[in-house]
Amino acid sequence: MLYEINEKALKLEREGKKIIRLNLGDPDMSTPSEIVEAAYASMKAGNTKYSSSYGEQKLRQKIAEMHGVKTENVGITPGSKWAIFSTIFLTMKNGGNIIIPTPYWTAYDLIAKTIGAKTKLLKTEMETNWKVNLDDLEKLIDNETKMIILNNPNNPTSKIMDDKTLDGIVEIANKKGIIILSDEVYGAIAFNKTKSILDYGADSKHILSNGFSKTFTMTGWRIGYIVANKMLIDQVTKLNQITFNNVPVFIQDAATKGLELHKQIAENIKAKYKQRADLASKKLGEAGFKFTQPDAPFYLFPKREGLDGEKFTLNLLDNGVAVAPGTSFGDYQEHFRISLTAPDNEIETGLDKICEATQ
Amino acid sequence: MLYEINEKALKLEREGKKIIRLNLGDPDMSTPSEIVEAAYASMKAGNTKYSSSYGEQKLRQKIAEMHGVKTENVGITPGSKWAIFSTIFLTMKNGGNIIIPTPYWTAYDLIAKTIGAKTKLLKTEMETNWKVNLDDLEKLIDNETKMIILNNPNNPTSKIMDDKTLDGIVEIANKKGIIILSDEVYGAIAFNKTKSILDYGADSKHILSNGFSKTFTMTGWRIGYIVANKMLIDQVTKLNQITFNNVPVFIQDAATKGLELHKQIAENIKAKYKQRADLASKKLGEAGFKFTQPDAPFYLFPKREGLDGEKFTLNLLDNGVAVAPGTSFGDYQEHFRISLTAPDNEIETGLDKICEATQ
Secondary structure (H helix, E strand, O other), X not given: OHHHHHXXXXXXXXXXXXXXXXXXXXXXXXXXXXXXXXXXXXXXXOOOOOOOOOOOHHHHHHHHHHHOOOHHHEEEEOOHHHHHHHHHHHHHOOOOEEEEEEOOOHHXXXXXXXXXXXXXXXXXXXXXXXXXXXXXXXXXXXXXXXXXXXXXXXOOOOOOOOHHHHHHHHHHHHHHOOEEEEEOOOHHHOXXXXXXXXXXXXXXXXXXXXXXXXOOOOHHHOOEEEEOOHHHHHHHHHHHHOOOOOOOHHHHHHHHHHHHOHHHHHHHHHHHHHHHHHHHHHHHHXXXXXXXXXXXXXXXXXXXXXXXXXXXXXXXXXXXXXXXXXXXXXXXXXXEEEEOOOOHHHHHHHHHHHHHHOO | OHHHHHHHHHHHXXXXXXXXXXXXXXXXXXXXXXXXXXXXXXXXXXXXXXXOOOOOHHHHHHHHHHHOOOHHHEEEEOOHHHHHHHHHHHHHOOOOXXXXXXXXXXXXXXXXXXXXXXXXXXXXXXXXXXOOOXXXXXXXXXXXXXXXXXXXXXXXXXXOOOHHHHHHHHHHHHHHOOEEEEEOOOHHHOOOOOOOHHHHOOOOOOEEEEEOOOOOOOHHHOOEEEEOOHHHHHHHHHHHHOOOOOOOHHHHHHHHHHHHOHHHHHHHHXXXXXXXXXXXXXXXXXXXXXXXXXXXXXXXXXXXOOOOHHHHHXXXXXXXXXXXXXXXXXXXXXEEEEEOOOOHHHHHHHHHHXXXXXX
């Protein structure tokens, strides 16, 4: 229902209605001007031709340095979504199943089903701090299981996986020969330290997907990357060659500029979202919602017992606030997701309307 | 071998060798500055967010007007390659076969095979002016045939299909319930009038794929489009949502600016390539190569009896000129493809080296 809510919100806006949009992970802030200027300079310099489907060497090198891997382990993609789609497509095209802990980002399931792969959902719950139960995971694995998708930090809960649980998942995956695809797109701006799948070695079969959207406020630029073993990067590149060919070079140059300013930009963004998360926690807590404290931007995933999340979401949209129902992320009817990606005053008004709506 | 030659050419260039690159359809000219400035203005105006996976309304409307269809019949894609990949993916995912006249653009076959579809090649020959034989086509069709891919004007021959042949193909396809995917990416800058698949009605099952790369010298910007019935556009959009999401809005705004200047830009480009095609025809003719006169940019597909096209191509690359062997386009060992997309003086030198190489 995530996309339907968004299309409805866009429709209401086109009809002239003011909608406070807390339904998407699309920051209200602008892309830093240094990044815009770098793109323009690159365009003017004539970087408007076809280029390598691996991505530009300079950008790959910078990403490789940042993660402590080799350049050959890095592939540039049009957003982290393509990193996820392409690796699932290549891993699952001969069938099999994927285990996905829930709550989860809708796209994983949609991608798997579009490709014809089966998914097995592993439910985690707020009451146990969204922890993956390792015994349950092991029981869910069968001979057809080829992949586990982790989202760390998680969308929609903004929880970071504790080291011990992640160690346990990696151990199980290694033992059974299962690939972990770890989507860490919120990792660089997390409030607390996040252990990466790359901490277990870049030459393993595991895959990191990441992007520039969240860290550099570059959602609409569509640039992300994969870190994986060379063989997979080569395969993804072959798929790139017959699909989109390459991310525009001037966009890659803009992302390279972003990486040069990485620390400064990431710190600013982190501070901003921490402030918003604190405000939201306070208001929602006072209104009696239950939720876990976010470890990262942008989301809260509050619960109220007995809530019909879809009805609540639709009513709220009629009242001018767009959020996403919990059912968009799995079997979470009593939850909904708030994305703190609107201007501060809108977030405040939006939160007030949310708190009133459930009285 | 098309991609291998290109990677080898790039490698030689990195090693400091000067390569005249006549191997890719990537124009040497720059993107017109009005288009670059439009992209920059759009970025600065903050059009750097996620947007609709259908594409921007304004651009879709302009394309719809140009082709005389409804806005709902238009979907924006990252290059015409995605238009082709996505429509083949959606049409063929439950199996079946695709008929492709040869010589053909390599990507069609690679895409089909990647998706698991079978291809049936229908050979056309220089000696019969590259005409599709309708009887042969009808014989090749079986119960599993779901699609015919046309490339009109054709890469690598630069031939336009004559109206009678196209009428015949459409008639056969309609009778048998087969979808025609017509790649007309060279259509807007053809030297002679090209009948479009849309001339047979936009509400049919047939599909037009097109792009901005060739007409507006925007290869590296990665923007193209599909014109098809609404149901297919909706399906492609759902696939867009889980793959790349949207073409950056500032790139769509740049393309919109291109369409505003369409006539002027297309006329300039057409004149330039006509001049190059005339030069190449003269030199190659004098050197005794056989070929058909190009109806469109950018290619010539000459033949010399007894030529080993792959060996010829590799030797030529060592001599500083990159072209593509005929075998990259089907069973055409005695042919090779020249792309007239380098600066004029390089084309002249390149042609001289080509003509010498076969003496």
